[in-house]
Amino acid sequence: MPLINTVDAGSILLQATQGEAFAQIQNDALLSSSLWVNIALAGVSILLFVYMGRNVTSDRARFIWAATLLIPLVSISSYLGLLSGLTVGFIEMPAGHALAGEEVMSQWGRYLTWALSTPMILLALGLLADVDRSSLFTVITADIGMCVTGLAAALITSSYLFRWLFYAVSCAFFVVVLYALLTEWPTAAADAGTGEIFGTLRVLTVVLWLGYPIIWAVGVEGLALVQSVGVTSWGYSALDILAKYVFAFLLLRWVAANERTVATTQREPSTGSAPADD
Amino acid sequence: MPLINTVDAGSILLQATQGEAFAQIQNDALLSSSLWVNIALAGVSILLFVYMGRNVTSDRARFIWAATLLIPLVSISSYLGLLSGLTVGFIEMPAGHALAGEEVMSQWGRYLTWALSTPMILLALGLLADVDRSSLFTVITADIGMCVTGLAAALITSSYLFRWLFYAVSCAFFVVVLYALLTEWPTAAADAGTGEIFGTLRVLTVVLWLGYPIIWAVGVEGLALVQSVGVTSWGYSALDILAKYVFAFLLLRWVAANERTVATTQREPSTGSAPADD
Amino acid sequence: MPLINTVDAGSILLQATQGEAFAQIQNDALLSSSLWVNIALAGVSILLFVYMGRNVTSDRARFIWAATLLIPLVSISSYLGLLSGLTVGFIEMPAGHALAGEEVMSQWGRYLTWALSTPMILLALGLLADVDRSSLFTVITADIGMCVTGLAAALITSSYLFRWLFYAVSCAFFVVVLYALLTEWPTAAADAGTGEIFGTLRVLTVVLWLGYPIIWAVGVEGLALVQSVGVTSWGYSALDILAKYVFAFLLLRWVAANERTVATTQREPSTGSAPADD
Numbered sequence: 138m139p140l141i142n143t144v145d146a147g148s149i150l151l152q153a154t155q156g157e158a159f160a161q162i163q164n165d166a167l168l169s170s171s172l173w174v175n176i177a178l179a180g181v182s183i184l185l186f187v188y189m190g191r192n193v194t195s196d197r198a199r200f201i202w203a204a205t206l207l208i209p210l211v212s213i214s215s216y217l218g219l220l221s222g223l224t225v226g227f228i229e230m231p232a233g234h235a236l237a238g239e240e241v242m243s244q245w246g247r248y249l250t251w252a253l254s255t256p257m258i259l260l261a262l263g264l265l266a267d268v269d270r271s272s273l274f275t276v277i278t279a280d281i282g283m284c285v286t287g288l289a290a291a292l293i294t295s296s297y298l299f300r301w302l303f304y305a306v307s308c309a310f311f312v313v314v315l316y317a318l319l320t321e322w323p324t325a326a327a328d329a330g331t332g333e334i335f336g337t338l339r340v341l342t343v344v345l346w347l348g349y350p351i352i353w354a355v356g357v358e359g360l361a362l363v364q365s366v367g368v369t370s371w372g373y374s375a376l377d378i379l380a381k382y383v384f385a386f387l388l389l390r391w392v393a394a395n396e397r398t399v400a401t402t403q404r405e406p407s408t409g410s411a412p413a414d415d
Numbered sequence: 416m417p418l419i420n421t422v423d424a425g426s427i428l429l430q431a432t433q434g435e436a437f438a439q440i441q442n443d444a445l446l447s448s449s450l451w452v453n454i455a456l457a458g459v460s461i462l463l464f465v466y467m468g469r470n471v472t473s474d475r476a477r478f479i480w481a482a483t484l485l486i487p488l489v490s491i492s493s494y495l496g497l498l499s500g501l502t503v504g505f506i507e508m509p510a511g512h513a514l515a516g517e518e519v520m521s522q523w524g525r526y527l528t529w530a531l532s533t534p535m536i537l538l539a540l541g542l543l544a545d546v547d548r549s550s551l552f553t554v555i556t557a558d559i560g561m562c563v564t565g566l567a568a569a570l571i572t573s574s575y576l577f578r579w580l581f582y583a584v585s586c587a588f589f590v591v592v593l594y595a596l597l598t599e600w601p602t603a604a605a606d607a608g609t610g611e612i613f614g615t616l617r618v619l620t621v622v623l624w625l626g627y628p629i630i631w632a633v634g635v636e637g638l639a640l641v642q643s644v645g646v647t648s649w650g651y652s653a654l655d656i657l658a659k660y661v662f663a664f665l666l667l668r669w670v671a672a673n674e675r676t677v678a679t680t681q682r683e684p685s686t687g688s689a690p691a692d693d
Numbered sequence: 694m695p696l697i698n699t700v701d702a703g704s705i706l707l708q709a710t711q712g713e714a715f716a717q718i719q720n721d722a723l724l725s726s727s728l729w730v731n732i733a734l735a736g737v738s739i740l741l742f743v744y745m746g747r748n749v750t751s752d753r754a755r756f757i758w759a760a761t762l763l764i765p766l767v768s769i770s771s772y773l774g775l776l777s778g779l780t781v782g783f784i785e786m787p788a789g790h791a792l793a794g795e796e797v798m799s800q801w802g803r804y805l806t807w808a809l810s811t812p813m814i815l816l817a818l819g820l821l822a823d824v825d826r827s828s829l830f831t832v833i834t835a836d837i838g839m840c841v842t843g844l845a846a847a848l849i850t851s852s853y854l855f856r857w858l859f860y861a862v863s864c865a866f867f868v869v870v871l872y873a874l875l876t877e878w879p880t881a882a883a884d885a886g887t888g889e890i891f892g893t894l895r896v897l898t899v900v901l902w903l904g905y906p907i908i909w910a911v912g913v914e915g916l917a918l919v920q921s922v923g924v925t926s927w928g929y930s931a932l933d934i935l936a937k938y939v940f941a942f943l944l945l946r947w948v949a950a951n952e953r954t955v956a957t958t959q960r961e962p963s964t965g966s967a968p969a970d971d
Contacts, residue, residue: 159573183587199599200549203591207556210591214564214584221577223567253563257556264549271756271820278763278813285809286770289779295715299777306770309739313759313766321755434787437851461865477877478827481869485834488869492842492862499855501845531841535834542827 158222158242167367171374172220179213182382189389195400197264198392204261205385205392208254212381215250224249233297235361242366243358247373248288252281254381258342259314261388265399266326266335276317283310291358304359308350318343330398334391338384345380349373436500436520445645449652450498457491460660467667473678475542476670482539483663483670486532490659493528502527511575513639520644521636525651526566530559532659536620537592539666543677544604544613554595561588569636582637586628596621608676612669616662623658627651714778714798723923727930728776735769738938745945751956753820754948760817761941761948764810768937771806780805789853791917798922799914803929804844808837810937814898815870817944821955822882822891832873839866847914860915864906874899886954890947894940901936905929 162169186209190202218224224246230236256277263273290303318339326335355362356369363369392399440447464487468480496502502524508514534555541551568581596617604613633640634647641647670677718725739762746758774780780802786792812833819829846859874895882891911918912925919925948955 155571156573196547196599197549200547200553203553203595204549204556206591207553207560210557210584210587211560214560214567214581217577217580217584218567221567221571221581222573223571223577253556253560260549260552269752269756270548270826271753271760271816274816275756275759275763278760278809279766282763282767282770282809289770289774289777293711293777293779295712295778299773299779302773303770303777306766306773309766313762317759433849434851474825475827478825478831481831481873482827482834484869485831485838488835488862488865489838492838492845492859495855495858495862496845499845499849499859500851501849501855531834531838538827538830548826 154226155222158225158227159220160222161242162220162222162225165367167365168370169220171367171370172216175216175374175377176213176220178378178382179209179216182209182385183213186385186389189393193393193396195396198396198399201261201264201392201399202389204257204264205389207257208261208381208385211250211254211257212377215246215254218246218250219244228292229294231294231297231300234300236357236364237297241357243291244366244370244373245288245291248284248291251287252284255280255284258381258384261385262318262322262335262338262342265329265331265338265388265392266322267329267331268322268325272317272321272325276314279310279313283307283314286310287353290353300358304350304353311346311350314346315343331395334388334395338388341384341387342380345376345384348376352376432504433500436503436505437498438500439520440498440500440503443645445643446648447498449645449648450494453494453652453655454491454498456656456660457487457494460487460663461491464663464667467671471671471674473674476674476677479539479542479670479677480667482535482542483667485535486539486659486663489528489532489535490655493524493532496524496528497522506570507572509572509575509578512578514635514642515575519635521569522644522648522651523566523569526562526569529565530562533558533562536659536662539663540596540600540613540616540620543607543609543616543666543670544600545607545609546600546603550595550599550603554592557588557591561585561592564588565631568631578636582628582631589624589628592624593621612666612673616666619662619665620658623654623662626654630654710782711778714781714783715776716778717798718776718778718781721923723921724926725776727923727926728772731772731930731933732769732776734934734938735765735772738765738941739769742941742945745949749949749952751952754952754955757817757820757948757955758945760813760820761945763813764817764937764941767806767810767813768933771802771810774802774806775800784848785850787850787853787856790856792913792920793853797913799847800922800926800929801844801847804840804847807843808840811836811840814937814940817941818874818878818891818894818898821885821887821894821944821948822878823885823887824878824881828873828877828881832870835866835869839863839870842866843909846909856914860906860909867902867906870902871899890944890951894944897940897943898936901932901940904932908932 162172183206186202186206190199190206193199193202215224224244226243226245227240228243229238229240232238259277259280260273263276284307286303286307290300290307293300293303323332323335323339326332352369352372353359356372357364357366358369363372440450461484464480464484468477468484471477471480493502502522504521504523505518506521507516507518510516537555537558538551541554562585564581564585568578568585571578571581601610601613601617604610630647630650631637634650635642635644636647641650718728742758742762742765746755746762749755749758771780780800782799782801783796784799785794785796788794815833815836816829819832840863842859842863846856846863849856849859879888879891879895882888908925908928909915912928913920913922914925919928
């Protein structure tokens with residue numbers, strides 16, 4: 138009898154958090170609009186990208202197109218998780234934080250889904266630059282490490298110091314990603330004849346991705362210079378719109394218009410004309 | 416003193432759910448048989464597959480064999496998780512659901528482990544068809560997206576609408592997988608000389624995989640036309656038996672009998688005789 | 694009003710576990726030293742490895758170097774998670790266990806982060822031996838399966854039998870990894886001209902990795918022959934030091950000194966001299 142009561146209490150507690158977050162988001166116009174706008178734009182992007190890819194026929198171009206199409210699909214999943222309250226929680230900030238002892242709404246689901254969506258962006262960039270598969274794997278792993286340690290930083294309630302230690306480790310993983318984007322991949326892209334569009338998308342990605350740790354640092358989860366959950370959420374949402382849908386649109390438009398360039402840049406055949414062991 | 420009490424209460428609550436689920440499954444013969452039968456068949460499959468692979472010597476055939484062997488290994492882990500109560504929970508259905516307000520046992524671990532086992536099936540199919548690595552990566556990512564959003568759909572308790580929104584997104588990911596299986600990969604398989612067995616396994620996979628969203632829709636988690644957790648669980652278990660062990664058996668039997676065909680279908684050497692940039 | 698109270702209670706419960714674990718670790722010198730020593734060594738390793746890689750220029754050597762650099766980066770994240778209490782919990786052991794009914798501190802985060810760090814080790818070994826990408830994928834998947842089922846074994850509180858069933862499945866995945874390391878990969882390494890260093894690292898990896906299941910079996914989570922959480926933690930930490938930092942140092946020192954060998958061992962060009970379809 139006491140066991141059953143305990144179980145009921147446990148499941149009620151956990152599910153109340155989800156229902157409570159759902160209700161709180163619904164009642165905050167600024168916060169809920171920051172989420173709905175991304176669901177709407179991700180939906181439009183999916184339809185638009187399917188339409189843009191209708192005439193792409195070559196294998197390699199179709200792969201880039203498919204990888205790019207996954208970006209808004211993962212994004213719409215992420216924002217549905219936030220809006221439903223499933224991937225949102227209430228965090229009591231530790232001593233030392235500007236909001237110490239207060240309950241702050243944490244959109245921890247963002248970090249989790251970035252671990253799935255940002256690898257797609259890197260995959261699309263890597264395919265465009267025709268980089269080695271090992272390089273792609275290493276960069277994507279560092280990228281996932283960046284997202285997972287960002288998630289840890291957001292969830293720490295025991296110590297203010299450890300929130301920033303995780304932030305520092307997340308930035309170290311980011312440096313590995315930046316290193317590849319800034320030094321190795323441009324060379325590969327130039328060899329593949331995709332240097333120009335890669336250059337554009339690389340600048341877009343590097344500049345926008347630098348925005349995420351800055352928002353974390355000044356937002357409610359970091360120094361709390363901005364204490365509004367809605368404004369912080371809009372910051373992330375605006376970056377997502379540019380780094381995901383605009384990025385993907387530019388990439389797909391170029392692929393559709395330059396299918397021949399993409400099709401002839403296949404890694405395997407090129408080894409015949411440029412062996413590495415001579 | 417109050418802190419310690421609170422901690423004890425917290426861990427007791429969380430662990431009581433696991434123990435309670437374990438006891439409830441043990442006492443439901445229909446439900447527990449749907450899980451034990453898969454553990455038994457997965458165990459038999461592992462032994463059988465190790466035996467079937469004893470004479471496979473070529474590199475490529477051994478890789479297909481190893482990927483296929485992982486399917487029952489992941490499956491046995493999944494069903495042990497369900498039986499132990501570790502990956503089972505009690506969900507209070509939201510307003511609008513046929514069982515609104517009632518506690519329903521959710522086997523959420525199924526969705527989590529499908530995210531690991533279904534990629535193995537796609538990997539085996541992709542290796543058989545000798546598809547491009549990028550295509551494989553994209554399809555597997557879409558497949559993982561399908562499983563993770565299915566997990567989200569199962570866990571939503573705040574809103575009936577959001578359960579079905581996640582269901583829709585999961586189906587959208589499924590469409591990406593179906594697209595590859597139905598249009599791109601058959602061409603690659605024909606080129607690789609594995610068209611016939613690929614065709615058989617593709618039909619098996621497409622037909623059976625369509626069964627999972629149908630069971631979700633009519634079962635306790637969706638429209639609840641079937642309200643028995645045991646019957647719903649048997650539905651999934653029966654599909655798993657066909658889509659995993661029978662699939663893997665057919666594949667391995669063919670690989671063992673046609674090792675020469677598999678061995679000579681290697682991607683890299685073929686680029687010499689059929690360059691893509693001519 | 695009761696809803697709000699329930700939510701507060703829920704989040705307080707969950708966060709109290711983290712704070713409690715943080716405090717308990719801080720007050721146990723043996724336990725906290727086993728974690729801090731790894732953070733210190735991982736930090737030193739990161740700086741040392743960046744320095745060692747300064748003159749590595751060839752593509753392939755740089756990829757091995759980057760994959761190796763990720764090992765201490767993932768490790769430092771893992772130990773920060775343990776020290777902060779985020780990935781530590783209190784488990785009430787089931788009937789049959791030597792500590793049945795007692796609350797035991799479980800460092801479950803170790804299993805979770807091994808799922809990210811051990812694939813990096815296998816990736817570095819696989820790149821060194823120049824194995825086929827499919828083989829690498831299969832072995833890494835088995836390795837992740839090993840870590841995830843180890844996590845499940847650690848979290849089971851409903852049944853002593855199921856703890857050991859998961860342990861057995863985890864060992865089965867380990868056998869797949871061992872099979873590749875002992876029979877397939879050495880052949881590939883010999884062909885790639887990296888047989889000697891691969892042999893050294895393989896022995897190091899196989900011997901040390903066998904230590905983890907042994908510690909689990911005799912430590913607090915298994916037979917509890919050793920009942921000290923601190924001693925068990927030091928066991929894992931000592932293995933991590935040898936299997937991660939020493940392993941990575943030996944690998945990088947060899948790569949830096951033998952860059953020419955590594956650079957000329959590229960999979961694609963070699964297909965010209967040794968076609969598989971003749």
